[in-house]
Amino acid sequence: MSTVDAGDETELEREVLDPEQEHDWVHDEDEAHHPSDKKYIQIAIILAVITAFEVAASYVDLGPIFIPALLGMMVAKFLIVVGFFMHLRFDNKIFTWLFYTGLILAVGVYVVALLTFQFFNS
């Protein structure tokens, strides 16, 4: 049964009766959780600088730290994009769990697979 006294609707009731109307745009208070455009540009510059260091590292002889340095920079870029651009730092932790579960599962499975092929010995 559905009975509505339309003449005396409060704002809250109108929201309930037409959920799409309210959810058409993101709530203003949510925007405060995300970085500003200026911050996004700063993050992009940091990513570009790390990429430049990666490329430069492949041209100079860094000796035994070459591969760890490249892997470190790769992981840093990965975490920055996922954390800031994909908003994982600001969103509910369940999303973080979902994504990193898949990622850790993938890394675990394939490291074991590579170990069985003696990839790291060669």
Added chain:
Amino acid sequence: MSDVVKDPESDAVDVVDPAGEVAADRGAHAGDHHGGHDDHGHHTSLGLSNVKLAMWLFLGSECLLFGGLISTYMLYRNRHSDEVGPDQLWDIPFTSASSFVLLMSSLTMVLAVSAINRRDERNCRLWLTVTATLGGLFLAGQVYEFTTFYREGLGYTDSLFSSSFYTLTGFHGAHVAIGIIMLLSTVGMLAKGRITGDKGETVEMVGLYWHFVDVVWILIFTLVYLIPA
């Protein structure tokens, strides 16, 4: 007095007190806000958006797909002839420029999401178009690279190295192509007002997919191109 009594099956409002306060509904909305950005779209019992939950689950499963492809490449990257291998083929400056283009497309994508959150639909469409253009530029670079490699004698079935390399980068390229279609579709749908639900969430979901494509390339660029075999 205001009476709002909804059908029990519709699970929206079922209690209205005489003072006109919709107690049950107010409680539900108060709960909606605890998750910060997660309070739009269709909700699960967790108070999260179903669409966003599904997208993150999908991206988690994509990690397994690309993990398999990257591992296969790592395993077979030395299985090539002496004449046609990474040392002879890789053009690091060119691939670095391609990587930079894709990285900057992530910036324009996040600016599109930021614009739609400010209800600035015009700038959102602009940034989405720029993102699609940068994606197209990256894809053109990949086609050029594949063509060059093929002309230099690296066919798809010539070696385990070539098969695993083309499969990995080809799969990534296909994801970029799908992303461009999603971006342009979103631009068209926004322009024609075809998005009836939460526009912010729709653009954000396309953004999540696009950033994931960028994240995968960050891994490929380092593991395939920069670390020598």
